[in-house]
Structures are given as structure tokens and as C-alpha cells.
Amino acid sequence: VPAKTYDTGAYHEPGAIGILFKIVHAFLYLVQPNTFPQGKRINYFCLKYRFVIDVAIYYEIGFIVSAALGLLFILLLPLVGLCFCMCRCCDNCGGEMHQRQKKNADCQRSCFATFLFVASLIIRQVVGVLCAYAANQHLTNQVRGAKKLVNSNFKDLKIFLNDTPAQIDYLVNQYNTTKDKALSDLNSNFFFFKFHIFAAIRETKEALENVSVSVEVLQEGTERLHANLTDVKMHLSNTLNDSACNAAQAASTCNIIRNSLAQLNINANFSGLPGVSLQLAKINDVLKIDLSSLVQKVYSQYRHSNFCHNIKSVLESIGSNITTFTRALPVQKILADLMVHLTQSEAYVQDYFPLVEQYDFYRWLGCLILCCMLVLILVFYYLGLLCGTCGYDKHASPTTRGCISNTGGNFLMAGVGFSFLFSWVLMIVVVLTFVTGGNVEKLVCEPFEDKNLFKVLDTPYLLNKHWKNYLAGIIFKNPNVNLTFEKVYSDCKENKGIYTSLHLEYLFNINELLNISMYTEDVALKIEHIQINLSKIILLDEIGKENLLNFSSSGIDGIDFSAYLTEINKSVTKVDLLSFANDLEARADQLPKGALENALKGHANNIRMIHNQQVVPLEQAMSTLNQSIRLLKRTSSELMVKVKNVIGAVNAAQDLINNNASQVIVQETKKYMDTIIGYFEQYTEWVKESISMEVAACKPIANVIDTAVDIFLCSYIADSVNTFWFGLGGSSMFLIPAIIFAVKLSKYYRRMDTEDVYDDTENGNNGYHKEHLYGIHNPVFT
Numbered sequence: 001v002p003a004k005t006y007d008t009g010a011y012h013e014p015g016a017i018g019i020l021f022k023i024v025h026a027f028l029y030l031v032q033p034n035t036f037p038q039g040k041r042i043n044y045f046c047l048k049y050r051f052v053i054d055v056a057i058y059y060e061i062g063f064i065v066s067a068a069l070g071l072l073f074i075l076l077l078p079l080v081g082l083c084f085c086m087c088r089c090c091d092n093c094g095g096e097m098h099q100r101q102k103k104n105a106d107c108q109r110s111c112f113a114t115f116l117f118v119a120s121l122i123i124r125q126v127v128g129v130l131c132a133y134a135a136n137q138h139l140t141n142q143v144r145g146a147k148k149l150v151n152s153n154f155k156d157l158k159i160f161l162n163d164t165p166a167q168i169d170y171l172v173n174q175y176n177t178t179k180d181k182a183l184s185d186l187n188s189n190f191f192f193f194k195f196h197i198f199a200a201i202r203e204t205k206e207a208l209e210n211v212s213v214s215v216e217v218l219q220e221g222t223e224r225l226h227a228n229l230t231d232v233k234m235h236l237s238n239t240l241n242d243s244a245c246n247a248a249q250a251a252s253t254c255n256i257i258r259n260s261l262a263q264l265n266i267n268a269n270f271s272g273l274p275g276v277s278l279q280l281a282k283i284n285d286v287l288k289i290d291l292s293s294l295v296q297k298v299y300s301q302y303r304h305s306n307f308c309h310n311i312k313s314v315l316e317s318i319g320s321n322i323t324t325f326t327r328a329l330p331v332q333k334i335l336a337d338l339m340v341h342l343t344q345s346e347a348y349v350q351d352y353f354p355l356v357e358q359y360d361f362y363r364w365l366g367c368l369i370l371c372c373m374l375v376l377i378l379v380f381y382y383l384g385l386l387c388g389t390c391g392y393d394k395h396a397s398p399t400t401r402g403c404i405s406n407t408g409g410n411f412l413m414a415g416v417g418f419s420f421l422f423s424w425v426l427m428i429v430v431v432l433t434f435v436t437g438g439n440v441e442k443l444v445c446e447p448f449e450d451k452n453l454f455k456v457l458d459t460p461y462l463l464n465k466h467w468k469n470y471l472a473g474i475i476f477k478n479p480n481v482n483l484t485f486e487k488v489y490s491d492c493k494e495n496k497g498i499y500t501s502l503h504l505e506y507l508f509n510i511n512e513l514l515n516i517s518m519y520t521e522d523v524a525l526k527i528e529h530i531q532i533n534l535s536k537i538i539l540l541d542e543i544g545k546e547n548l549l550n551f552s553s554s555g556i557d558g559i560d561f562s563a564y565l566t567e568i569n570k571s572v573t574k575v576d577l578l579s580f581a582n583d584l585e586a587r588a589d590q591l592p593k594g595a596l597e598n599a600l601k602g603h604a605n606n607i608r609m610i611h612n613q614q615v616v617p618l619e620q621a622m623s624t625l626n627q628s629i630r631l632l633k634r635t636s637s638e639l640m641v642k643v644k645n646v647i648g649a650v651n652a653a654q655d656l657i658n659n660n661a662s663q664v665i666v667q668e669t670k671k672y673m674d675t676i677i678g679y680f681e682q683y684t685e686w687v688k689e690s691i692s693m694e695v696a697a698c699k700p701i702a703n704v705i706d707t708a709v710d711i712f713l714c715s716y717i718a719d720s721v722n723t724f725w726f727g728l729g730g731s732s733m734f735l736i737p738a739i740i741f742a743v744k745l746s747k748y749y750r751r752m753d754t755e756d757v758y759d760d761t762e763n764g765n766n767g768y769h770k771e772h773l774y775g776i777h778n779p780v781f782t
Helices: 015-031 039-047 049-059 061-089 105-173 175-188 197-240 248-259 277-286 291-303 306-328 331-391 403-449 452-457 470-476 485-493 516-528 542-552 561-568 577-589 595-659 661-693 699-733 735-749
Strands: none
Touching: 015 061, 015 105, 015 403, 015 699, 049 061, 061 403, 061 699, 105 175, 105 331, 105 661, 105 699, 105 735, 175 306, 175 661, 197 248, 197 595, 248 577, 331 403, 331 699, 331 735, 403 452, 403 699, 403 735, 452 485, 485 699, 561 595, 577 595, 699 735
16 A cells, blocks of 8 residues: 655654753652552542542652752741841851951861862852753753644644545555456456467477578588688698798698698588478468467457456446445545644644744743853852952951952852842742652653553543543543553554554444455356357367368478487587687797798688688577477477367367356356455455555654654653753752851951951960950850
């Protein structure tokens, strides 16, 4: 069955960002490792509402706990920030501009700077901001490229709808092949006797003509070849009698060549072969009466009989019935309605797709702003570390620190302030996208991949409490038909026909349309009432028989085949002229340079020319003669037997037709009816198999489902959203240690208002007095 090629490849390869997707999937598995509820459990849950709540909580416990932690973060971090701000305004919590000097101050400063850089900046930059930005940009890129995939799906669906009627017409038209085969058997085999002897007569005539022509060619060719070889020998002998051959260096070579001249002679003699003109004349007399025309007359009488006409009318009526039944099927109307809905849907998508791209731009811009919030905090921390590290002077006292160092401390505190301001906003977005995207992945995408989602949809009485099978209830209005979402999707995925996938036999059953018994009864009834009159049919008259007998006595068996074969098996010349010429030229090269050498080489070239121009055509004529003689010999040995067998078979057939025609008709009619029924059975089985597996192959429907769920919802949206909240949430969580380290570190960079008393020599304290010795008040916060 001819089928179109579909363009849509319902598969998405995310590329390098796929690594992040796999990490997020692993994290979601840690959050929610429980298996997806299935089948009877869900049905039971629907009956037990409280039990449903308990199981839902059990299944969602990971998301509930994570969301609760997020809400706790949203509530507590702004509150902690407010308390921290009020505490510092009261010169507590590091708000007092006094730093207590310690021996390990440099070590603490380095550790705080390192922890802030590693734990807060590098991790947040790689895992957080870049991860969120990559997911945001990936979703936008996929939305921009989704139009091509959508158009491809609509194109495949149109091909599917347009190609289905053509496939059905193709199946119907293939009935003509079955009908033509039945008529071919009727025309070529039924009551038709094949006279193979006619071919034998024609072959015999052609063979005799070939023998006659070949013998004539060979006789003339050998005479001319003999004359040319004699002339060559004479000239070679004259050349060898030259005085140059008497020289000591040339004498032995010339003697060898002189002794080989006797080989230049013909070997086969065709002049004594008997002719075949007498046999050919008798064959021509036989062929003056066209025996094949006699048979054609018999065949014409049979072909135009009432029997052939009735058989053809039966076959034509069956074909018209199949066409009528096919036109009565509601396929065209269903496909036309679907095409209208498809066209409207495509127009709707094309109209609203720019709006989708516009809203996606707003989404992209909002997510970018969230990333910029983190980048702003990141910039403040970077600048604080940079300025604080570069401007820090270990010889300067806390009250005399430089401007650059003090600016670095201020940047760090600015980063802390923005962290408190933005953290709750970021975490709100994280919690919302986490709950939504995570549940889509666990409740839709993963069950769709392992087909558990279809099993849930196929749960009896789930979607409609009165229907056992929801899909069957929608399509057939009969919910008891075993039609499931999973089976339909799997069949379409394997590109099976929609007739098998949707069990359309409940709408129209092709077994009734292609019921062979209905046509068998019709064929048998009409064939039984056929009346055939064979009384006027004469297979072969007396003139034809006489000609066959004349052919058998044409004298072919009197040809002397042994004489022909004896001469044919000989070579044309006693020696191979090419070998003789090559040997002559080689011996000429052994002679001294001069006229003798050149003359011998000229004779060698002359011998080669004689071989090419005369010997080769003679060999071809001998091959033709050989084939013809062997054919005649084989024909002559079987000729009389074949003619007698043919005449005997014709007489038996004529007697059968004249005396037992009715019995012959009954037997042959049954055989022919069985043959026709066999053709119909093959045709119907092929049609059933084609409709089930090839006609309207529903791969585009599975592609649409895969595109909508697996690609658009899961690969494009869910994976991108989940990766976005994963990066944003990681960054938000690292704000807490970043705030602690930044507050601690800023104390070492900012310029203090007061400091401990400093002495370069006393008490070995590296210049710092003990507080209890000098009564200087020490701040509590260090």
C-alpha cells in the first residue's frame, strides 16, 4: 500500500543543558521517591475520600516538607533581617564601630574571606545564577523554535487525512489485478489446447536455413583462405631463398621457418558436405498452410462463447459491489469533518502563537530580573572582597584604615542588606515553581514515559462513574468495548492502521464487506446456469493432420549429421595463424638487422590480417552451423513420435468434446470456480491485512501526543522551570551563610570609631595592652 513519509521526529535532544536536567531529576527523586499510584488503587481512592487524602499526603510528603521549609524561609528571613537591622541601630550585633584586637585577627579575616568567596560566590555563580539563566534562556529558545515543530505536526496530520482515501481507493482498484488474473486463466488455459508442435516446425525451418547459408559461406571462405595461404607460402619461400639466409647467423633460423611452411594450410573441408535444400523445400510446403490460424479460429469460437461472457459479467458485478460497499462507508465524511477541525485548529494556533511569544518574552524578562537580583548581591560581595583585600593595610589601626578598605566593608554590608530585601521574593518564586514544576514532572512526565499515566486514565469508572472504558464510551457510545488509551497510543506508536488501533470494526466491519461466501454463492449460481455449445468446435481438421504428417516425413532424419559434425569439430587451419605470425616475428628478431628481418615481419603482419579478416568469420559461421546441426539432429530423433502424439491428443480431445462435453464442462467449471475463489481469498486477506496494519497508519497521532506532552510540556517547560527553581533556590539558600560571613568580614575592612590602646614595647603583647591592667572598657561584640 503506498504510504507517505512523515516529517515530524517526536524526539528532543536538550544538548549540554541535559546534564542539569538529569541533576534536577535526581534531586526530585530524593524529594519524592514513591511510586506512582495505579489502577485499582486509584479507583478505590475515589470511593474512599479520606483515604485519598492520606495517600496523597504520603505521596506528596517530600513536596510538602520542602514547601514548608521554603515558607519558613520566606517568613523568617525578612523577620531576622528586621531584627538584625534594629539590633545594629542599637550598636549591637556588630553595629558598634569598635573592633577588639586579637592575635589571630589576620587568620580570622582570611578564613571569612575564603568562606565567603568559595561557599557563597563560586557555588552561587556556577550552580545558581548561571543555572537559572541557562534554563530561562533554554525555555525561550525552545518556544521560538516550537512553531516549526507545530507546523510539522499539522502537516503530517493533513497528509494522514488526505492520504487515507487514496489508500482505500488503491485497495479497491487492486481488485482489477485479481479479475485480470482470473480472465487470463480463462483465456489461456480453459478448454484451450496448446500445439507446441508449431514452434518445432518453425525452429526446424530456421535451422535448415542456417545450415544452408552457413555451408555456403564456409565453402566460399575456405576456398579464398586456401588461395591466400598458398600465396603467403610462395612469398615466404622466395624470401627464404634470398642470399641473406646463407649467412652463418641466419641459416639455422631460415631453415626452421622453411620447415614450418607446410603448416600454412586449411584443415576443414566443407566442399563435400551434402546440401539440405530438399528438406527445406518440404518444410516450406508444410508451412504454406497456416496451422496456427486454425487453432486461433477454435480459440475465437471459445472466447466469444456464452461461457466467457457470463464469467466476465460475474467478475464485473463483484467489482462493482465492492466499490459500492466502499463508497457507502462513512470514511469520507469523517475525514472531511476532521480536516475542517484540523484547519480551524491550525488557524487558531497561527493566530495566537505571536501572543504566546509575547507572553514568553515577559516571562523571560521577569526571570532575568530575578537573576539580576542575585547578580546585584554577587557584585556587592565581589566589590567588597576586591576593595577590602586590595585596600587592607595590616599596619594600620582599625581607626586609621584606608578609604578603599572601608568601601569594601560598606559593599559587603550593602550585599547583606539586599540579601534581606530580595531573599523572600526569590524564595516565593522558588516555592511556587517548585511545587508546580516538580509535580508536573512526577505526576505527568514520568508516568507518561513509563505509560503509567495511560493506565491511570484506563482505570474503570475513573473519568466517568458509569463507564468502564472511557475512550470506548466517547467513540462508540459503548463503554464495554475493550478500548484503552494505552493500547491506542502503543499501536499508533508502532504505526499500525487506525482501524486496528481504534477497533473500528465496531463502527463498520470489513469482514462483512469482504465476506467471500457471499461472492462464492453468486459465482457458483451463475456458472451452474452457463450453457456452452461445443458441437461446432473442431480442434484440427484433416488438412492440418496431413500437413503434420508431411512435416514428419520431410527427410530431416536422412541428413548425414556425422559428416557435418566431423568437419565442424576441426579447426579452420592446421596451425593457429596468430601463433604462427608471432613465432615468425620472434625468429625475425633473431636475425641481423636488414632487409631479411623486415621482409619476414611484413609476412607476419600479412598472416595476422588473413586471420582477422577470413579465419574469424569462418569460425563464427562454424559455430552457427554447429548449433543448427545439433538442433536438427535432436529434432529428427523425436519428430515422428511428437507428430503422432499431437495427432493422438487432438483426436482424443475432439472425441471428448463431441461425446462427453457436459461432464467436461462440470469438471472444468468446478476447477475454475475453485481457482477464482482462491484468488478472491488472497485478495480479501491482503485487504484485511493492509487495512489493519498499513491503511491510515496513525503514527502522526502518536507524534502529536509525544509533541504536546513529552516535548512541549515536559522537555521544554517542566525541565526548564525545574532547572530554574533549582538554580534560584540554591542561590537563595546560600544567602544565609553569605550574610554571616559578609557581616563578620566587614568588621575587618570598615574604619572603626574607637580601638584598643596600642603600645609598641610593653608586656610583650605585640603592642596591645591587657584591658584589665588599664581599665579600658571593652565592647562585648568582637
